[in-house]
Amino acid sequence: MSAFTKTTASIGAAALLIALAACSAEPASSSTDATPVSGGTLTFASGDAEPTCLDPAQSGNVPQALVSTQYIESLFYQSEDGEIEPWLASGWELSEDGLDYTITAQSGISFSDGTAFDAEAIKANIDYIRDPATKSSTGAYALAKVDSVEVTDNTTAVIHLTSPDSALLESLSQVWLPIQSPTALERGLEANCESPVGTGPFIVESWEKQSSITLVRNDDYTSPPPGASHTGPAYLDSIVWKFIPDDASRFAALQTGEVDVVDRVAPESLAALEAHSSLTFEGSSRPGYPESLVLNSTKAPFDDVKVREAFIRSLDIDAGLESVYFGSVDRSNSVLSTATKYGIETPDAYSTDVDKAKELLDEAGWTLGSDGIREKDGESLTVSFLINGDQVLAAQKALYEQFQASAKQVGIEVKLNSVDVATRYAQLAEWDYDIASAYYTKNSADVLRLIFDSANTELVGGYHSNTTGIADKDVDKLLRAAAESADEDERTDLYAEAQEIVAAGYYQVPIFDQQTRLGIKNTVVHGTRVIPALSLPTFYDSWLTR
Amino acid sequence: MTTAVISGGPVAIPRARTAGRRILSRVAGAIFVLWAVATISFFIIHVIPGDPALAIVGGAGSNVTQEVLEAARVEYGLDQPLWQQYIAQIGRLATLDLGTSYTLRTPVSDVIADHLPSTLILTVLSLTVAWILALALAIWVTRGGRIARVVGSTLEVVSAALPHFWIAAILVLVFAVSLRVLPATTAPGLPGVILPVVTLAIPLAGFLGQVMRESMLDALESPFVLSARARGESEFGVRWIHAIRHAALPGISLSGWAFGSLISGAVVVETIFAREGLGRSLLAAVIARDVPLVTGVLLTVAAVYIVVNILAEIAYVLVDPRTRVSS
Numbered sequence: 020m021s022a023f024t025k026t027t028a029s030i031g032a033a034a035l036l037i038a039l040a041a042c043s044a045e046p047a048s049s050s051t052d053a054t055p056v057s058g059g060t061l062t063f064a065s066g067d068a069e070p071t072c073l074d075p076a077q078s079g080n081v082p083q084a085l086v087s088t089q090y091i092e093s094l095f096y097q098s099e100d101g102e103i104e105p106w107l108a109s110g111w112e113l114s115e116d117g118l119d120y121t122i123t124a125q126s127g128i129s130f131s132d133g134t135a136f137d138a139e140a141i142k143a144n145i146d147y148i149r150d151p152a153t154k155s156s157t158g159a160y161a162l163a164k165v166d167s168v169e170v171t172d173n174t175t176a177v178i179h180l181t182s183p184d185s186a187l188l189e190s191l192s193q194v195w196l197p198i199q200s201p202t203a204l205e206r207g208l209e210a211n212c213e214s215p216v217g218t219g220p221f222i223v224e225s226w227e228k229q230s231s232i233t234l235v236r237n238d239d240y241t242s243p244p245p246g247a248s249h250t251g252p253a254y255l256d257s258i259v260w261k262f263i264p265d266d267a268s269r270f271a272a273l274q275t276g277e278v279d280v281v282d283r284v285a286p287e288s289l290a291a292l293e294a295h296s297s298l299t300f301e302g303s304s305r306p307g308y309p310e311s312l313v314l315n316s317t318k319a320p321f322d323d324v325k326v327r328e329a330f331i332r333s334l335d336i337d338a339g340l341e342s343v344y345f346g347s348v349d350r351s352n353s354v355l356s357t358a359t360k361y362g363i364e365t366p367d368a369y370s371t372d373v374d375k376a377k378e379l380l381d382e383a384g385w386t387l388g389s390d391g392i393r394e395k396d397g398e399s400l401t402v403s404f405l406i407n408g409d410q411v412l413a414a415q416k417a418l419y420e421q422f423q424a425s426a427k428q429v430g431i432e433v434k435l436n437s438v439d440v441a442t443r444y445a446q447l448a449e450w451d452y453d454i455a456s457a458y459y460t461k462n463s464a465d466v467l468r469l470i471f472d473s474a475n476t477e478l479v480g481g482y483h484s485n486t487t488g489i490a491d492k493d494v495d496k497l498l499r500a501a502a503e504s505a506d507e508d509e510r511t512d513l514y515a516e517a518q519e520i521v522a523a524g525y526y527q528v529p530i531f532d533q534q535t536r537l538g539i540k541n542t543v544v545h546g547t548r549v550i551p552a553l554s555l556p557t558f559y560d561s562w563l564t565r
Numbered sequence: 566m567t568t569a570v571i572s573g574g575p576v577a578i579p580r581a582r583t584a585g586r587r588i589l590s591r592v593a594g595a596i597f598v599l600w601a602v603a604t605i606s607f608f609i610i611h612v613i614p615g616d617p618a619l620a621i622v623g624g625a626g627s628n629v630t631q632e633v634l635e636a637a638r639v640e641y642g643l644d645q646p647l648w649q650q651y652i653a654q655i656g657r658l659a660t661l662d663l664g665t666s667y668t669l670r671t672p673v674s675d676v677i678a679d680h681l682p683s684t685l686i687l688t689v690l691s692l693t694v695a696w697i698l699a700l701a702l703a704i705w706v707t708r709g710g711r712i713a714r715v716v717g718s719t720l721e722v723v724s725a726a727l728p729h730f731w732i733a734a735i736l737v738l739v740f741a742v743s744l745r746v747l748p749a750t751t752a753p754g755l756p757g758v759i760l761p762v763v764t765l766a767i768p769l770a771g772f773l774g775q776v777m778r779e780s781m782l783d784a785l786e787s788p789f790v791l792s793a794r795a796r797g798e799s800e801f802g803v804r805w806i807h808a809i810r811h812a813a814l815p816g817i818s819l820s821g822w823a824f825g826s827l828i829s830g831a832v833v834v835e836t837i838f839a840r841e842g843l844g845r846s847l848l849a850a851v852i853a854r855d856v857p858l859v860t861g862v863l864l865t866v867a868a869v870y871i872v873v874n875i876l877a878e879i880a881y882v883l884v885d886p887r888t889r890v891s892s
Contacts, residue, residue, distance in 0.1 A: 441615025
């Protein structure tokens with residue numbers, strides 16, 4: 020079956036769901052301002068793949084981050100506006116030369132196996148993440164500038180850097196750089212995959228592969244994050260963490276009450292969800308580089324800035340988002356998510372202008388052929404759009420088909436090339452694409468260096484994070500300076516200037532922020548919030564009325 | 566595979582030595598099939614783009630340093646030339662060692678032991694339900710008049726053509742979301758297995774029903790039914806003792822094939838209903854380029870397939886007296 024018919028079928032099934040949901044509207048929800056009560060089991064269904072390991076230091080992907088946020092905590096907490104606050108660490112100090120971070124461990128905190136959290140634990144964890152045997156990807160990458168960790172007393176650890184890194188504290192507030200019990204780490208990698216031990220409000224009790232993970236309350240919990248609405252142990256007795264990969268099934272399970280909270284609510288389910296007064300949608304932007312289209316500037320035809328601009332001007336992104344996402348996502352006009360500090364908006368660079376697009380293509384020497392596709396020197400203006408067929412939502416696919424149609428109106432033929440995730444990364448590595456969909460989750464403006472610094476066109480681990488091929492000396496200089504600067508005003512200016520240059524080069528076009536999209540049974544579950552660093556839900560404050 | 570079963574039936578040479586030789590050649594054939602499955606799956610997964618070392622360190626798209634990637638390659642022998650990896654792989658398989666999954670980091674045999682029972686329950690129940698539906702349909706159609714034939718054959722063709730994901734979506738909408746009588750996703754006990762089983766059984770029942778009806782109609786018009794009737798056999802006896810055996814024969818020989826198609830259907834159904842099973846393991850393993858797990862699951866499916874075909878052959882002999890060996 021072709022991917023297209025599958026997409027059409029899923030949309031058809033979703034339409035049916037919506038129709039049926041309209042017939043079965045439910046009574047109004049109970050009030051949510053009542054006093055929280057303890058007890059009960061919450062069932063969560065994730066649409067992401069089941070993690071292969073519950074320790075987020077080993078590898079380091081979103082499915083791991085989602086579940087481990089319930090039992091593992093970080094040294095620092097990053098607030099909604101990007102500020103760093105103390106969490107397991109009570110404070111920090113940066114040396115004059117920017118090479119030594121002195122971090123103080125909060126005292127009186129224990130891991131759920133009884134081991135005390137102290138400076139030695141900080142060292143043990145940073146060493147563990149950096150050890151190649153751990154096979155940490157995201158975490159080890161973020162610690163690339165760390166030279167060593169020195170414990171100076173029971174509560175003080177000094178992180179020595181090889182060069183200044185203004186993103187270090189932001190990195191250390193991601194769950195991919197977890198703080199786990201040193202005693203538990205000594206059990207070995209495999210045991211730590213099965214039952215990692217953190218300081219969090221829940222404890223991993225059991226993991227039935229392909230079925231569910233059971234988390235139970237940590238009764239000795241003492242380290243709630245900033246912004247939590249209570250202190251002490253969590254309200255829930257336990258969480259059953261399920262995996263339902265199919266979008267329609269996951270939503271059906273939420274409707275029938277088999278599960279209480281789901282993530283990855285599909286745009287086509289949203290209208291049905293909102294028709295139920297007992298269901299609530301909570302979307303929050305994830306930080307980093309938004310969901311975007313990147314244009315490969317290393318080869319024809321997008322090595323010509325006029326052709327790149329023409330393609331971007333041909334797209335009607337607002338109309339596409341409205342028709343496909345039903346207003347559930349806001350358009351992005353920035354290379355940084357609204358959840359990431361230092362972002363600036365450059366809407367002029369991404370506005371629709373079909374006439375200008377045609378003019379630009381004329382200027383660039385592409386003349387309209389008889390079939391409506393432009394030509395130059397016998398070559399037709401055909402570009403290949405690399406799509407991650409494994410993970411793309413039906414709605415996203417529909418959006419890309421609209422882009423395909425709008426590009427055709429100015430004479431650019433777009434071929435949609437939907438492949439599985441491993442093939443996609445292989446083609447990305449070989450620059451074998453003209454357009455690709457891309458995003459990058461990172462809670463720091465330093466993500467810009469990964470995406471736009473020319474150094475990152477080189478393969479690292481089979482992947483180059485700079486996918487547009489932009490190689491601009493000014494951008495490199497600005498981003499590298501910002502990464503080393505500890506001065507907030509200076510960083511603001513440097514990042515703003517870099518973003519202006521990138522936007523004016525038409526290397527890419529942001530579409531919308533990556534989102535955490537929760538569907539919540541509001542008659543049962545109350546008080547769920549997200550930890551802003553990666554916008555991941557925490558059930559620490561959640562309580563149930565059944 | 567189907568033809569092998571059918572041709573295996575009527576050939577019957579009544580000598581023990583021949584029987585022994587036949588068993589030997591059957592075993593050799595089975596080993597050949599398993600080797601071929603291992604070889605083809607090994608090379609196919611290496612031909613399609615994607616780096617298994619990335620699967621080991623967290624999947625495509627992880628930010629991973631070159632050192633970590635190299636360490637993983639060396640640890641899992643992926644730095645060796647492909648033919649050496651192949652020889653090592655076949656050598657391990659020959660000693661019944663399925664290796665360790667790249668992504669799950671547990672022995673492949675454990676993964677299979679964990680998830681095979683669930684898939685077997687699903688497929689055996691689906692086959693049973695499909696058989697019951699198909700037989701019921703065949704008997705109803707052959708008894709009823711012209712309208713029953715038109716309705717029956719339309720039902721058969723339509724249900725045989727329905728894709729699993731569509732049936733599943735409709736069943737969930739009707740029985741879980743609207744009527745609320747069955748769970749939308751997998752649940753312990755009988756209620757949780759009903760929708761997955763029916764999803765798999767409907768297209769298969771349509772398919773089996775078609776062949777069963779044809780041969781039942783043939784049987785009812787054949788001389789032995791006439792003579793049974795002449796002997797005074799009741800209509801019930803004619804249908805339920807004589808004709809049904811005829812109807813069952815193509816169904817039995819198709820069941821071997823049907824089992825294979827059910828396992829591929831299980832990939833879809835297990836995903837939609839979030840049910841544990843080998844189908845989901847296989848899907849995840851292929852996406853992640855988890856070579857040992859893909860090979861292990863495919864070998865298991867092939868082995869089950871061989872066993873089911875042998876069982877179908879035995880059943881065929883039991884049902885059809887013409888194929889029985891008389892001394």
